[in-house]
Amino acid sequence: MIYRMLAINIDGTLLQSNGKLHKSTREAIEYVQQKGIYVTLVTSRTFPSAKKIAKALKINNNLITHRGAYIAKEISRPVHSSRIKDTVTYDIVRLLEGFPCQIRLVHEHFSLANKYKLNHNLLSKTVFTTGDPIVYSQQFVDSIGDAIADESANPINIEVYFEFKEDLKDIQEAISKMYHEVECVPINDLRMDLVPTGVSKLTGLLYLAERLGIKRNEIVTIGDDMDDMEMIQASGLGVAMGNAPFEVKRAADWITRSQNQHGVAYVVKEHFRKQPQIEFLRKLNIIK
Incomplete structure (x- = not known):
């Protein structure tokens, strides 16, 4: 299977328990972006908080924030927002x-x-x-x-x-x-x-994927919490962190290492290592 999008939760997934990003995680995100994979963060955090993490990882794409209610690359130009009247x-x-x-x-x-x-x-x-x-x-x-x-x-x-x-x-x-x-x-x-009503990490992820012309079976999702479970189940490859609750692990296709054992980097190494660059696949007309 060819994957075109990587969607990652922040707390308990990208960040270690001390709240920091490990060097191996930074390198993994850089590696997968060089292959042409669209990387986004899917989080319950506010947009400014998520944007700070994205900047540290050199992710310059739309971010799915506020548990799917606010999707944007820049705070002043959201591509989608849902509000309470x-x-x-x-x-x-x-x-x-x-x-x-x-x-x-x-x-x-x-x-x-x-x-x-x-x-x-x-x-x-x-x-x-x-x-x-x-x-x-x-x-x-x-x-x-x-x-x-x-x-x-x-x-x-x-x-x-x-x-x-x-x-x-x-x-x-x-x-x-x-x-x-x-x-x-x-x-x-x-x-x-x-x-x-209707807002969730999953609906936000599917909205952005559809906007980009990416099918759900072309998405790899990595998460650790109960509100990640829906999108883990709906993605082409749903990955649960080693520190995730049992219910989340049971819903996943694959279980990686914990947040303190560099689980995100391990997923990237195992599942994107053999995949050619997206641009190369387009030149061969394997994907559009």
């Missing part, structure tokens, strides 16, 4: 403000959050790790509802960090019944993301 955003925020939780409206240029202080020390340390304060503005207000009452807010997604897991379950049930415009994506027992 301002009226729905306002109603949901007012509902959430009745519970002890931290709320974050996420846009491509900035985030808007309430000043609620979480009592869970471990969880509070993880809040806002996806944004890069150097390139991504994070604004805090006493009440998000008051802040957006007279100014429309069309976030790409809403992140909610709860104090109690029972509240997450109640809110998820209520929103699922009241608003068909959004979907609830539980991240763990205390965190939930709200995304526009």
Whole structure:
């Protein structure tokens, strides 16, 4: 099989557990791009955060960010974006403000959050790790509802960090019944993301592939998390990291080494080594 696209998750896949890129990973991405493979990142991170990683890897292609809701090469010129309507955003925020939780409206240029202080020390340390304060503005207000009452807010997604897991379950049930415009994506027992209906890493990947004229069986996808599982299953070659949960590994065609054992570099070495350059295959009329 000839593969024309490589789609890679960031956290737990490209990055080691210390948050750094290994030299072998950089070299692997450079190698596969020299073969003419279209490399993209598929992540729940914000666009500015993903763009910083892409720049370090010398990837100058469209990136699938915000869990598939925002696809762009440059932040000012998205090829696709999905947003939550301002009226729905306002109603949901007012509902959430009745519970002890931290709320974050996420846009491509900035985030808007309430000043609620979480009592869970471990969880509070993880809040806002996806944004890069150097390139991504994070604004805090006493009440998000008051802040957006007279100014429309069309976030790409809403992140909610709860104090109690029972509240997450109640809110998820209520929103699922009241608003068909959004979907609830539980991240763990205390965190939930709200995304526009139909948005996922898979839909974002398929949108970009279709735009490029690439078939899904020509895609290699590498991921490690539960929200990577759909695109791993749908791709021509779905690869699970060695550090992925059992369910993700079971859904994959191939299991590579862990993030700290340079799993991405290992995949590239094993599956792209024998594939000729894409331009060479075009000259032979093997592909168009």
